[in-house]
Amino acid sequence: MSDRATVLYDAPGPKARVIYRLISVAVAIVALAVAYVVYRALEDKDQLTSAKWDPFLQADVWTTYLLPGIKGTLVAAALSIVFALVLGAILGIGRLSDHRVVRIISGVFVELFRAIPVLLLMIFMYAVFAEYKVFKLDLLALAAVVVSLTLYNGSVIAEIVRSGINSLPRGQSEAAKALGMRKSQIMATILLPQAITTMLPALISQMVVALKDSALGYIIGYTELVRQSTQIGAAFRNYLPALIVAAVIMIILNSSLTYLATKVEKRLRSGKRKGKGPIAAPIAAVGVSVPGMDLTEP
Numbered sequence: 197m198s199d200r201a202t203v204l205y206d207a208p209g210p211k212a213r214v215i216y217r218l219i220s221v222a223v224a225i226v227a228l229a230v231a232y233v234v235y236r237a238l239e240d241k242d243q244l245t246s247a248k249w250d251p252f253l254q255a256d257v258w259t260t261y262l263l264p265g266i267k268g269t270l271v272a273a274a275l276s277i278v279f280a281l282v283l284g285a286i287l288g289i290g291r292l293s294d295h296r297v298v299r300i301i302s303g304v305f306v307e308l309f310r311a312i313p314v315l316l317l318m319i320f321m322y323a324v325f326a327e328y329k330v331f332k333l334d335l336l337a338l339a340a341v342v343v344s345l346t347l348y349n350g351s352v353i354a355e356i357v358r359s360g361i362n363s364l365p366r367g368q369s370e371a372a373k374a375l376g377m378r379k380s381q382i383m384a385t386i387l388l389p390q391a392i393t394t395m396l397p398a399l400i401s402q403m404v405v406a407l408k409d410s411a412l413g414y415i416i417g418y419t420e421l422v423r424q425s426t427q428i429g430a431a432f433r434n435y436l437p438a439l440i441v442a443a444v445i446m447i448i449l450n451s452s453l454t455y456l457a458t459k460v461e462k463r464l465r466s467g468k469r470k471g472k473g474p475i476a477a478p479i480a481a482v483g484v485s486v487p488g489m490d491l492t493e494p
Contacts, residue, residue, distance in 0.1 A: 238436065248434035252441055257428065265424030266445060272338060272420065273407040276345035280406060281399075283346055284353025289383060291358045302354070309351040315412050317344035322416045337418035341410060349406045356398045360391035393464050400457040404450050411446075421445060 208216065238244050251257045290302030309317070322340035325331050331339045364387055372382045414423040425442035429435030 243434070243436045248432070248437045251428065251432045251434065252437070261424040261428050262421070262441070262445070264419055265421035265442075266449075268338075268413075268418060268420040268424075269407070269410050269446075269449070272341045272345070272410040272413060272418070275342045276349060276406050276410070277403050279342065279346040280349035280353055280402075283350030284357055285388075287350065287354035288357025288361070291354065292361060292383075294379065306351045306354045309347040310355075312348070314344055314348045314409050315415060317347060318412055318416055337413060337416050340416055341413040341418050341420075345406050345409055348409075349402055352402055352405075353399065356395050356402065357391070360395035360398075361387050363394055364390055393461065396457070396461040396464070400454060400461070403453055403457060407450055407453060408446065 235244075242248070287302045287306055290298050291306065293299050293302070318340050321343050322336060325336050325339055361383075368386055368390075369382050372386055373379075377385075410420055411422040413420050414426075417423075421442050422439075425438040426435070429438040432438075
């Protein structure tokens with residue numbers, strides 16, 4: 197804890213600092229003790245021997261198990277993220293519609309699928325698709341995973357879109373209306389381009405959630421990373437190393453997605469500050485002033 201005062205708490209005195217340090221030392225000792233107990237238990241079960249890690253040095257383990265699992269995870273995540281972004285934009289804008297019926301339908305859809313657990317959605321979709329033969333047998337699991345992730349994440353993204361648009365100053369849309377622009381034009385050329393930079397951090401988090409939740413496809417037999425890792429554990433009796441490798445791969449995938457999305461966010465924000473980004477032209481076209489944005493540069 198910081199020694200300086202903040203808006204949340206006063207600066208600790210000498211006695212409080214001593215107590216904090218003692219508590220920190222005690223917690224560190226307990227954590228080390230727990231780690232040692234876990235280590236000894238794993239060591240007794242021979243889960244930390246080099247032989248348990250040897251399968252991951254074999255090319256056929258990667259080509260047979262891990263690479264197909266990574267491919268399945270990426271395919272399901274990519275499809276669901278794209279579809280969820282489209283669905284979320286439609287529902288978010290629908291919740292802001294002037295038509296009451298559209299608002300009600302969008303609201304019911306969002307609240308319904310936000311409340312249903314993703315795992316339950318996957319099991320339900322898989323059963324429905326199998327019962328009515330909506331998809332081919334080899335695509336059933338993928339379709340159930342993608343549709344479920346799309347419905348859930350699309351509903352969450354809809355709220356992100358709605359809050360992002362509502363956070364913009366009303367003066368911009370009022371000025372555009374005064375110039376005779378239709379609401380669809382205002383939404384597409386002024387509000388949405390600006391709201392994107394506001395929504396990006398939350399959208400990035402939701403993309404990571406979609407990538408991680410693809411692992412739930414394991415329950416319905418979808419070929420993804422976690423399922424393939426457990427199969428490695430069953431084949432070589434090295435469940436712990438297999439799950440550790442799966443966790444490391446998921447961390448790398450999530451970190452890569454976050455890094456890519458963050459770079460896009462920084463680029464958009466940089467363009468917004470300079471008045472040269474994709475959101476500057478539509479605003480300049482209607483003559484709306486945005487604080488902190490210079491629209492006079494060519």
